[in-house]
Amino acid sequence: MNRRNGISLLDVVILILIVGVIAALVIPNTRMKKAEEAKIRCQEQQMAINEAMVRYFTTAGDTMLLKVKVETAEVDSSDSTGSEEEVATEEAEGDTMPPIRMFTEDTTLLRPYLPAEYSFTCPLDGDAYIIIARDSSFYSISCPNDGHGQIIKGRPTWEE
Numbered sequence: 001m002n003r004r005n006g007i008s009l010l011d012v013v014i015l016i017l018i019v020g021v022i023a024a025l026v027i028p029n030t031r032m033k034k035a036e037e038a039k040i041r042c043q044e045q046q047m048a049i050n051e052a053m054v055r056y057f058t059t060a061g062d063t064m065l066l067k068v069k070v071e072t073a074e075v076d077s078s079d080s081t082g083s084e085e086e087v088a089t090e091e092a093e094g095d096t097m098p099p100i101r102m103f104t105e106d107t108t109l110l111r112p113y114l115p116a117e118y119s120f121t122c123p124l125d126g127d128a129y130i131i132i133a134r135d136s137s138f139y140s141i142s143c144p145n146d147g148h149g150q151i152i153k154g155r156p157t158w159e160e
């Protein structure tokens with residue numbers, strides 16, 4: 001084989017090996033970078049859902065109180081023994097009641113408070129977040145993906 005006359009088989013083998021080594025280094029790196037970006041985006045999204053939860057909590061209370069009042073009034077008016085005086089009393093009591101503020105697990109209730117660019121699924125693989133709400137005392141937003149963390153009562157686990 002005359003090296004001067006072109007590329008030898010050895011050259012080709014070396015070239016393939018070099019390309020292989022570069023690919024082996026670059027591909028997992030890109031994959032890791034993408035996973036890292038998805039994680040950052042996921043945590044941003046969890047923060048946005050957290051804000052939506054707080055906004056829902058601070059505004060929906062009055063709506064719930066209104067609903068309770070309307071239901072009471074309806075029950076009273078359909079009752080044959082009920083009088084208008086009783087309805088008025090119920091409403092007066094309702095006014096003095098503090099608004100019932102609650103967290104919610106229902107994403108359709110949270111959706112109006114969440115900016116359109118965010119969703120309730122992890123950007124890495126589309127897995128749905130696990131949202132847990134206990135009346136007005138507790139809520140958490142969790143990503144099922146390893147290391148993506150969760151927000152418990154407004155506190156992100158990745159900031160501890």
Ligand SMILES: [Zn+2]
Pocket residue numbers: 039042043122123124143144145148
């Ligand atoms: Zn996630």
